[in-house]
Amino acid sequence: MRGLIYGLDAVVALAIAAPAFAGDLTSIEVDPNGKAIAVKKEPGKLAPIPDIGGIPNKGFNYGALYQVPPNSIDIGKGINVMRGHVDANGLIALHEGPAEQTYVLYVISGTGKMTLNDKDGKKYGDIAYKPDDVILFRPHTWHGWVNGDTPFEFLGFDMQAPKK
Structure with a gap:
């Protein structure tokens, strides 16, 4: 759990310091002598997401910036760090969160509404x-x-x- 917290802190700090669609991805790693070193990584790119499950989106771009590899300290399967952009007055189609995943979203900029829906898609x-x-x-x-x-x-x- 400690590794998860450190990893999230580092990624949030990097993302906040970076402009919306540009910036460096730096991984702080340990060299063979036990010293912390900065290693430049190639961040993922945003791509248009025209629909989700056949339901159209409007102005939605999304992509993986980086995957923190699995390790023995955190949750065991690693963490995907994603980046999203929705144009002004855009929308992301109704969709279901995956069964084996918890998703944490941090709003950098923008305002709007997220709908809450039942499994039949009805907004409540x-x-x-x-x-x-x-x-x-x-x-x-x-x-x-x-x-x-x-x-x-x-x-x-x-x-x-988390397992129940």
Whole structure:
């Protein structure tokens, strides 16, 4: 768990310091002599996501920035660090969170509403989001996004869901 916290702290610090679509990815690693070293990595790129399960999105780009490899300190399966962008007045289609994953989303910029839906897709509520909000998604959570008048930028972290 300690490794997870350190990893998330480092990635959030990197992402906050970087512009929306550019920047370096630096991994702080340990060399054979036990010294911390900075290793430049190639970050992933954002790609248009035209639909989710056949339901169209509007102005949604998404991509993996980096995968923290599995290790014995954290949750065992590693962490995917994702980056998302939704154009002003864009939307992300209704979708379900995967069964084996907890997703943590950090809002960098933008405002709008995330819909809360039942498994049949019926909307029963919504949550307003704004910069610096953190939203935790448990597995099987149905939701969609309707963005406001400014671009929505976010970081997401895919992690293995806790075992019950």
